[in-house]
């Protein structure tokens with residue numbers, strides 16, 4: 115009996131096939147329309163809720179798989195269907211992860227169901243970190259949260275930008291500074307409930323790709339929320355701040371880094387899904403398209419490109435599965451494997467979708483075929499959830515132990 119195997123178990127095979135079916139029959143046929151419309155695809159999210167794909171139960175089960183593999187399995191299939199629609203469905207999990215990472219059990223129990231709503235009354239969540247002057251450099255965040263002791267309320271002011279589901283979400287999880295002198299050690303996360311006065315959507319952005327996913331500014335203007343909506347609670351925050359002011363251990367920074375290592379493989383899996391879609395499409399096309407009296411795949415220039423594309427997709431998936439397993443119940447991270455998977459898969463998606471366009475020639479450049487959309491969709495995977503440069507920084511620091519700038 116071999117100890118090592120990356121074969122899927124029966125549950126995982128069933129899960130993969132069920133999500134693939136949704137991706138193939140619901141997402142693929144709708145992808146072009148929602149890319150063109152550049153609007154939130156409510157009917158698709160509703161369909162996902164109806165079949166149970168968009169629900170707390172489904173997401174909780176997916177994350178509960180002790181092997182860690184269910185998360186990338188689902189997200190690869192969904193992005194294979196369409197990455198923009200996929201983010202419209204799974205963007206809520208960004209907010210969910212924010213609550214899960216810092217919330218008390220009571221807060222998790224109260225707010226996670228509200229992030230999804232119900233099939234007949236869908237809710238969305240958003241995770242608001244990035245600001246106009248604080249992107250990769252999260253420490254320079256300006257959004258302030260000030261505690262009003264008299265009313266036991268937090269008062270939030272600031273502007274968040276490029277927020278997935280920003281302004282249309284029911285639950286906004288907002289990261290703000292409670293002590294600017296402490297940089298990122300002075301940050302805390304807050305839940306802003308539906309309909310809270312002072313929270314509004316600013317500009318909605320028109321994007322290059324993943325256009326079915328809503329991206330907008332979130333403006334916080336004297337937003338008052340009850341004290342109990344500070345994630346983790348005030349006692350824990352006060353303890354942490356006191357430790358940091360005494361030049362403390364930076365444990366929270368370590369915890370945040372570990373959380374990113376665990377969430378990045380899920381983002382990477384979506385990039386694998388897009389790359390696989392483009393590879394499969396280009397392979398089929400190369401067998402059909404004839405020039406000079408033969409199928410274009412009979413030319414090494416095309417066949418070797420396809421060989422490289424397949425190799426990159428498979429390598430990216432292995433990095434994703436390795437990182438997912440390490441984060442779930444495996445031995446943890448030793449060389450920023452989560453960042454490795456995000457970096458490699460993101461860059462693979464950009465390259466493989468570019469190669470697919472090349473293989474299709476003119477047909478690849480026009481909107482009659484999906485490969486140009488996949489290339490536009492792929493690019494965001496080298497930018498959000500940490501740019502490729504930031505992933506390299508994290509990996510370089512992890513392997514060297516040197517604080518590389």
Ligand SMILES: Cc1cc2nc3c(=O)[nH]c(=O)nc-3n(C[C@H](O)[C@H](O)[C@H](O)COP(=O)(O)OP(=O)(O)OC[C@H]3O[C@@H](n4cnc5c(N)ncnc54)[C@H](O)[C@@H]3O)c2cc1C
Nearest residue numbers: 241242243244249250276277278329498499500501503504
């Ligand atoms: C479609 C979309 C959806 C998004 N969704 C969300 C969301 O839901 N919530 C949220 O909070 N944010 C979200 N973001 C923001 C995203 O996470 C940021 O865009 C990302 O972190 C990069 O920040 P930035 O764009 O400000 O780039 P910058 O930090 O300004 O970087 C610009 C360039 O400089 C490089 N650079 C910066 N610092 C260094 C360094 N130290 N060393 C080397 N190179 C460096 C970067 O790699 C990049 O190439 C989203 C963005 C987009 C476009």
